[in-house]
Amino acid sequence: MLDTNKTWDLLVVGGGNAALCAALMAREAGCSVMLLEGAPKPFRGGNSRHTRNLRCMHEEPQDILTGTYPEEEYWQDLLKVTGGLTSEHLARITLKHTSMCRPWMYKHGVRFQPPLGGTLHLSRTNAFFLGGGKALMNAYYHSAEQLGIAIHYEAKITDLEIDGDSFKSATFTYEGAEHKVRAKAVVIACGGFQANLEWLEEAWGPAAKNFLVRGTPYNRGDVLKVLLAKGAKQISDAMQGHCVAIDARSPKYDGGIITRVDAVSLGIVVNKHAQRFYDEGEDFWPKRYAIWGRLVAGQPDQIGYSIIDAKAMGKFMPPVYPPIRAKTLRELATKLEINPDALEKTVAEFNAAVRPGTFDHTIQDDCVTEGITPAKTHWALKLDTPPYFGYPLRPGITFTYLGVTVDDKSRMILQDDKPCKNIFAAGEIMAGNVLGKGYLAGIGMSIGTTFGRIAGEEAAKYVRG
Amino acid sequence: MFAAEDKAMTLDELIEDAQRVLRICNACRYCEGYCSVFPALARRLEFTENDVLYLGNLCHNCGSCLYACQFSPPHEFQVNFPKLMAKARGETYRRYAWPGFLGKLYENNGVAVSLISALSIGLLFWLAGAISNPEQFFAAHSDAQGSFYALMPHNLMAGVFGAVSLFVGFALLMGFLRFWPYMGEELADFFKGGPLAEGLHDALTLKNLGGGSDKEGCTYPTEQKSFARKIYHHFTFYGFMLCFAATSVATLYHYVLGQPAPYPVTSLPVLLGIVGGIGLLIGPAGLLWIKTQRDPEFKVPEQTGMDAGFLVLLFMISLTGLGLLAFREGASMGTWLAIHLGFVLALFLTMPYGKFVHGMYRLAALVRYHLERRRPVPGIAPE
């Protein structure tokens, strides 16, 4: 039963990982909590339901985590990918938090498993959820129901009443009507704005029309817009985000993890004019996949084609869509609808530039090209063994970093640099504080879990004194 | 490529849809920690029809991977892995039935099993009627040894059940002998010590119904983990085995010791029968009960009859067996005997054409899993 007559202790906006962490913490501290999730129940859990792991600091081996991943190494990794666009204070809070949050997750039903096949390189740094992110979200929702958190689906927040530094009430649509709910504090955890293509277009121009959204279609940034309009201090900008190259045949939204194509480093990538445009073998794919979204976004019509020959088949995680396959490069070009002469020429030039070496895809080998631009600096083998295979690629946006600034209590900061009294933000909507640029696998959940839990705890402290 | 599908499928549609879903799972692999199916599928890049049937029989229908799937309906990818695997099992049972034309019995298995049960019971009454007169049939019997055989001569009974058992054993063996090579395995490999022992271990402990790496039970009948299914299956399986042992011991008593049934309540065959029979009441009743509680997304309507038929049959065998024990000195003994033997005959007759075969194909799949586990997988670049 929807109860909007009473004033709740805490209102949680959103229904992903950050939202549930906040709701559970506040409820455990004795608050009455209402949680409004914009998505229908089967699609609850936002992007979090697509995740698979959490990047965890640990000073010694822990159950499923091998070796150690000390704070300093984690911090250096983060510093490197963000190029310094991070708040060291908030980042270090996050890293430390990940070393101690798992028993709490376990208590709420989250289970972990050893790294998945093909991801052994993450066995030291990342804790994998048994069954993935949807299993994690199911566990949190179940726990929330048991604890008596009032949960409503298809309840979309449209406006917030904010008086100076204080939240008063929220307006939302539910079952075809508009409602208003009052609460003593609010946690905003409704994600980035990546599913809002018009907003992306404002930043990226018409190219954004060709972007695919890897996760939930419900993170449209409506509440983010309201907050920015009502005095929140912005963090990051609309061009920043996590963007990878995924199969162009994927659905517009919600294709999730399976749409990735891991063949790039084993062949060449050309644009619609059949020209190569970047070093495919710059580094191991796990270290490079996150730049290819932007690279493809920069090509005409935002499309690219990963092309391999029979030698590479079977050496990478099988993508969900079968490759386009042909006996000759000409035929492949025709099937991919690119110019056959141009493709043949590109491949001939590439093959001629390949130097002899010892191919080994498990190390940065010595197979390189010479005399072409861009060069391929590892794993360069001639494309000469039919059949040839092609995967069309498009930019796939994971999530955006533009958000609101927060302090170490997860309180939203206003444009005058003062924190709000009772407005907290967690998850994607404030990820830009820690992650101003680039990406580290598993850090999205680290940020959401850390600041979700802090937000819930601090909100409870504020409400209950 | 991604079509929603929720009607009875033709074989081609089933295989095609399974291949589509297996590709999705192989690109995802989030469920790898739940059971043996996902590590097995991750060894492959492409999925042939025999892979589909193999994986189908490896799946224990625990449900975890449907609850955990971010692509389950109403998502447009329509991934309902347990349901597809159940359909693949159905196809296996039908295809490997021997003689082949009797595979048709799977099309309406509930009806078939019920009819065969009714006919078997009828046959037993007719036999008893032909052999004894109404006074004898409805008379109270002393617990003297041999009282059953006054109504049902031992040689006749042994003859009928012996012949049926031989046929059934042969039919089951034929199913196995065709399924095993179909999966691409050599017959001799089935008997390799390690994999066979591990397969048996997994079968006898129902490891794959124990939950994944967390070992907290499976998501059956609801999303909250429970050992209910595993426990009720253990009651059923071990109850069945004890009943089987009871019959075997009784046969020894008869032929080796020259003691015909009935035996005293404290004798080994009766004790085994009582314990087994109670297991075979609790088990099927429990399985039937939790089945009614299961989330409807898992239902495969065309298999409800097969599942229910088998459960009811097992339950009735046990119920009537215990009834026979309780009333063997009363006037109703003849009736209990005829009904009990009727149900037993029906179970035997339908063994190769009902749900019973699942044990055999599952064991084959489990052994194969452990064989395969020992073989190298082609190396994949760090993803």
Ligand SMILES: Cc1cc2nc3c(=O)[nH]c(=O)nc-3n(C[C@H](O)[C@H](O)[C@H](O)COP(=O)(O)OP(=O)(O)OC[C@H]3O[C@@H](n4cnc5c(N)ncnc54)[C@H](O)[C@@H]3O)c2cc1C
């Ligand atoms: C395919 C994919 C794989 C990923 N894998 C990983 C991984 O393995 N590890 C990792 O760390 N990160 C991963 N990420 C990133 C990760 O998903 C996010 O960083 C993280 O889930 C963010 O959590 P959140 O709670 O902030 O947002 P979400 O989980 O997206 O939750 C936002 C919620 O707000 C709701 N909402 C939106 N607008 C409104 C509104 N107006 N009113 C009410 N509710 C609203 C949405 O319905 C949604 O439930 C992945 C992302 C994708 C897309």
Ligand code: HEM
């Ligand atoms: C190799 C041995 C066996 C294994 C590995 C095994 C495994 C399983 C599994 C995994 C299920 C649930 C999935 C499904 O519905 O198909 C099941 C169902 C069942 N099994 Fe077995 N089984 C074995 C032998 C037996 C035997 C010998 C009996 C009894 C005669 C039996 C009785 C049942 C029954 C009654 C069900 C139906 C439960 C239902 O429909 O809910 N099993 N078995």
Ligand code: SF4
């Ligand atoms: S069932 Fe769903 S979550 Fe599990 S492996 Fe398959 S696609 Fe992934």
Ligand code: SF4
């Ligand atoms: S055993 Fe369970 S987790 Fe494994 S495939 Fe079958 S239903 Fe899914």
